[in-house]
Amino acid sequence: MPLARTGAPAATSPAADTRPGSDPRTAPGSGAEADTPAKATAAIAAPPAGRKTPARELLAGLVSAVAIVAAAGGIVAAASFAPQPAGSRSIPAVLASVPAGASVGVCPGPARLLEGTEAGTDPQFSPESATARSVVTGAVLSAPGGVLPGSALSALNGTPAVEIAKGGGQPGQESGPQDVKAGVLNGHNVDGATVLGAEALEGQQPSAAGVVKYTATDGDLQGSAAANCQPPANDLWLSGASTTVGRSSVLVLSNASSTPATVSLELFGNKGQIQAPGSRGLLVAPGTTRSVVLAGLAPGETQLSVHVRSAGGPVAAAIQQSVLRGLTPGGVDFIGPGAAPAARQVLTGIDIQDAGGIAAVTGTGGFDDAGPALAITVPGPSDAVVEVKLFGRDGQKALPGGGVVTAKAAAVTEISLAGVPAGHYTVSTSSDVSFVASARVTRGVSSDKASDVAWAASGTRLGSQHVVPVPKGGDRTLVFGVLENRATISYSPVTADGRIRPAATADVAGGTTTSIKLPEQVDGSEVVAYVVAASGDAAYGALLLQQEGREDISTLAFMPAASGQEKVAVTLRY
Template identity: 65%
Template structure:
């Protein structure tokens, strides 16, 4: 078994963490079991034996305590329902008996868990038939996590923390407040924050439920490098684990490297199966089924080992057992010239309508000249559409700028072949910031690529904006510090009102601002470096009116760097399940 960037993590050190009392002792990690496919590898954050790691999970139980409690109550409710049915079937039935629909049963809220990707790593020495090996990405690379947790309606910060995937603590955001007490007056909204925390591996931002409501929290990981093959900017939100994930935008053709990282923060093993879709249809790949991801570990899969030479590749990852987070580290090298790096994250599940915001398109004439050069065909903005079903999808694509809808070259209607991935070029669109909406009568998944840099002899960069969910109320949108940062909101149809309230590094939630967005337009709001002499590290975003969508757009002044982070769905609150009586 090799040793890579997830092994040998240096001891955690104290950082600028508001509302924190310092890290507590955490469990030791363990090496993951050997992979089952010859092009995969497991990565764990330590070297203790498995028994020590499982013991560590008990000490780390705060990250999953609420979820386990919710599942336990669900089992009790269903068992009670079964007992009622059995008792009713054994007793005499009157002629006037009737079936009663059981009401919804509340399930205790679980913890809010977000898995943040680790640093980009340079893949090396990986011929087919060996495990992936990674080397340091560059001398200037920095990987930082920013995050925030909001207080409850009673003004209490829920217990929250940032830890390594194996449970070793990195920073305590807020201690467990104990039993909540009733407030005499509406308290001011507060935030516990973790600011600019340097990380060297996958990390987990978790917040406990409080008052039987899921905590409202959010985080973002940002990677920057100004030298090396992986120079550029890449960012990804801290992702809620799931058992069903769709990722669009991978590329395994010459000079392109795609590594799928599957992370399991739960205490239950996950068995992941991958469905792969390319430009020519479904790809049957030996070794894409039954991939075991042990608790507290990350498993890396070199996608070229499953689907080599694929310029358009989409992944459907399904996990049996524990939920996982999935992210594809995608990088480009054109000869000796770096072509950028990005983290491709899951987007919305296949549906008949997909919306992506935060597209910053460059000058079309200069872009046309660039992509005409050999090796630069993917250096322009584009939309990729993955149709999982057998039926073709006739997709209508619309672009919305600050001043309304813009025509798409070619008419905006394309036919995407069933069971494959179709790319639609956006190279002829006028320069500016956009929201793109695509609709069809057949379900599909989608993501949009944006690029930066117009010189063939210089470094370029790219980013993928995944399709996202409609904005609701009280999203915590963390933003990296430094560089040019923008909130991009799109309202494809109908008017929407967006309120955005800054969260600063001192843990204060500042005065809210609002944007009234006309239907069929995109609004772009520049994020200031500071508010009231404190650095801005996030926003509380809420939307009302018609459907609106949001993305954080990241750039670096004077450099060809770009990143995009879609606004994640808000906290679920208290969940309910329907209990049906029957047999």
Template identity: 60%
Template sequence: MSKGEYDNENKSENKNASGLVPETSAGASSMTEAPAAGVSDAGAAAKDASGAGATPRKRGVPRAGVIGGILTAVALVAACGGLVSAASLTPQSPASRHLEAPVASVPAGSSVGVCPGPARLLEGTPVGTDPQFSPESATAKTAVSAAVLGSSAGVIPGSRLAPLKGAPLAEIAKGAAAAPTASAAAATASAAAATASAAAPRTPVLIAGVVPQREVDNISVLSADAQDNRQAAAGAVLSYTAEDGDLQGSATAACQQPGNDLWLVGANTALGRSAVLNLTNASSTPATVSLDLLGSEGLIQAPGSRGLLVAPGSTRSIVLAGLAPGQERLGVRVRSTGGPVAAVIQQSVLRGLTPGGVDFITPGTAPSVSQVAAGLEIQAPAALAALTAKPGFADAGPALEVAVPGAADAVVEIKLYGRDGQKALPGGGVVTAKAGAVTEVSLAGVPAGTYTVAASSDVSFAATARLTRGLQSGDAADIAFSAASARLGSQHIVPVPRTGDRQLVFGAPEGRATVSYTPITADGKIRTAGTADIAGGTTVSIKIPADVGGSPLVGYVVSAAGDPAYGALVLGRDGRQDISAVAVAPEAAGQRQVPVTLGY
């Protein structure tokens, strides 16, 4: 053996010993190493062909075998590459892929607010859950007040107040280039604003289209077109009053943006209590609704609470006593597939022949570890204690209704913040709320005044505060509900009914906040703003005047800065025990970024 042949044989043996050039090719591991062997042999073949640096071939290995091995290695490389490419192109199950969901920009849509219809008395005992209503009280009145904010250029977006079906009740503005037609004064203001904007385009000119107070006899919808890729800043509130009958008192509700997952807490289906859930579909898509019912002892399995069809442009009313009878505490989760729905519970109380009040329970914020409700009015503690101790009057006092949807109990800490700071609850303010149930926590025992209630827990929960007015068991009383709301941002529209004792209530549970409230008058003008500087842990009340600058006040534009602040509108009537509360509705939404998921 020559020296060159000896060296080549040693190199070949070393490669085989290290595993870089396997002697056999069985299994996937051999295929993955074949390309390296193929490249090495190909390089040797190239040297042989060129004659430069050539070394004698190993004895006993024909040249045809070397070439065949090279071709086999190349074929294996191609086959493996094909398999990899095919695998990368073959659809895989979603569980086998880990991809970031792309984000798409969604333009702002129209602003839609669905206003409930008048409060109506149930007639007799309904069969199942379908209600029959008796004629309304002779003194009952129901009206909607609305406002739509114009742009800084003095243009009011196309907007209208209309029934679910039919011609508009009030045309606020016909389009982007049109002036509001709610009143001649508003039209004049729009024209003046447009002129001022053309003369001095850098000076913002704010006007509003208004519906001061329009009487309605059914469900209505406030709609406003998007403007500058933002939802229009718009809002409406429905107010009901009656001075006689079983539904005497007042009930007020903000007209709500429909949704597909809503929480309503605070209903009562015990003896003498009536709770009617109204589901409204203002879209053009059918909605299929399912209800989750949480009672005082846990989740209620109720036949007929699933697959409720609500046709487009229609309302479906459900007597909750037909699904969950005898429940002193009841929470309802409304989930809709298809079209979004608006949901409201008409809650009323009748103690024997004495009316105990009426109000609308509206959706609050989704379950969270922290909930805040503003505008809680509490009466004198001694008189409340005497009243609630009487049979049938346990729900005649203020309380916080806490619904825990999860499987774990919630330890909830409750704090009340008044004008002078925090007031301690007699029981300490810490309770354990049962999982899958609704727990009531009394808020009585603190000095009379107006408060903000804040609750926190280690487990998510939903909450609504109950307000009461009236201390004599033989006299008609009233109730109200203030659902937990989101913190204040910028340009919330707060319409205000024309008459009655009206207050804006703002609370800042922790940290200092500054809230500005800018009046909107019936002539469409935006007046000079007022400012409330709220110290941390306090609540302020602002009395609403009848008019500003010689024109009736119809609403406010509310904005907040600093630490979280919350707001509500509290309404009463002089000389009567009427009370109602409306949480400040969320601000208008702009363009959103939403994840888009592709799958099978």
């Protein structure tokens, strides 16, 4: 390198003094005397005759000093490009396949009345009504070749309840998609929290899903409530709770793992974040549930969102929400987790009643929350300007109050969805900051008759293979929403005999919502689930459950499709 060669002649000159401790650049006759600071100073102080002027001498000295420094830098640079010792080398990152694990879905237990005061945590519950019933419905898909993964419904502590498939087989080598079959759970009665589990098959996560449905036709908790059997996680957002008079909100935390979980709660209300003693360090032992009465932490909140964070074992979380207006039951629901905070949230399966009937009932005292509404939670420090779009069967519908709302930071903002024509809708919300969204769906427009309520959580974009269990009884409707352009959605019935029937398709235009009422049977066999796939532009789906002749209602966003093998970058150092 040229910079490295600059100082070489002085170091190798025959006249240089090479004794230990000597500097070859200052040896007599080396020609480098003026390159040292001392020599340069002497030359400037007393220039001999015939030498350069002091100004030119100073310039020459500085140039020489710069040359020496550059030479030293060149030597360092050259050393940096030299081969490094083998012990400090980094091996380039490679992608390693990580096999997917088993499928685990935790189903909350039956809705129950609180005994005694609502203050505090870990409440006792009274027996449910005489007509109350809770059932779990689920389906597990086989690998190509028809081999089902080992799967079962168990109690939270691992005690087996019912076997779905024994497992242990090997997929066929030449089998195609037409050989896929299903293991089904067609409405198994439960009296506590359960776990729907399916083993991984050849490193692939199985496609499995379950739904728990509660129904009652008498008592304070009459109505229906449904919840997905959700995979445990360490970070969950739940929105839609209320702790005002006549509203009961109980957060149920379930730990299906073998590791203790320490849970902390962040609470957001109408006026901002709530600092509540007793909301941190909640221990949930393995194989157990822990119930927290939210009114004991944040009383008098018309809208309450809960951020659940778990250290150690992951947990499943659901809020049992019930309403009692005086002596009139106002409904029961399980509020499940929605999508994590994001700049865009989409909710579908929103059922809105006649605008006139809603206006009449919400004008009655104590019925302010008997109409449809959107809850926007902004966890960050900045307000969110949220644009709300409502898409129905015939396209976008205008909101009477306008489509742009400012949601306060660290608080929950309610946006009414009343005033639009009756029907099924998809709600698209977007902002410049991240937020959480959920929607309240209500049935019943009479103040002296029992009504029901459900909360729709925000969902994720549909993919290639979603298992959607459909509990038997009542009206069951698949609701699909597409925001832009078009999407093609296929849905294949899964019947009680384990067969996956031929798929039907729906071509859904952008900016619309399509509803498909489901049959009870296909070819004489009960329909237990559907396998749903979408192609084209972004589509979203939900299952809407109702009961003819009653005001019962529940709405469930589709669970994400099973993930296959993932590849992660692995860097090795030594």
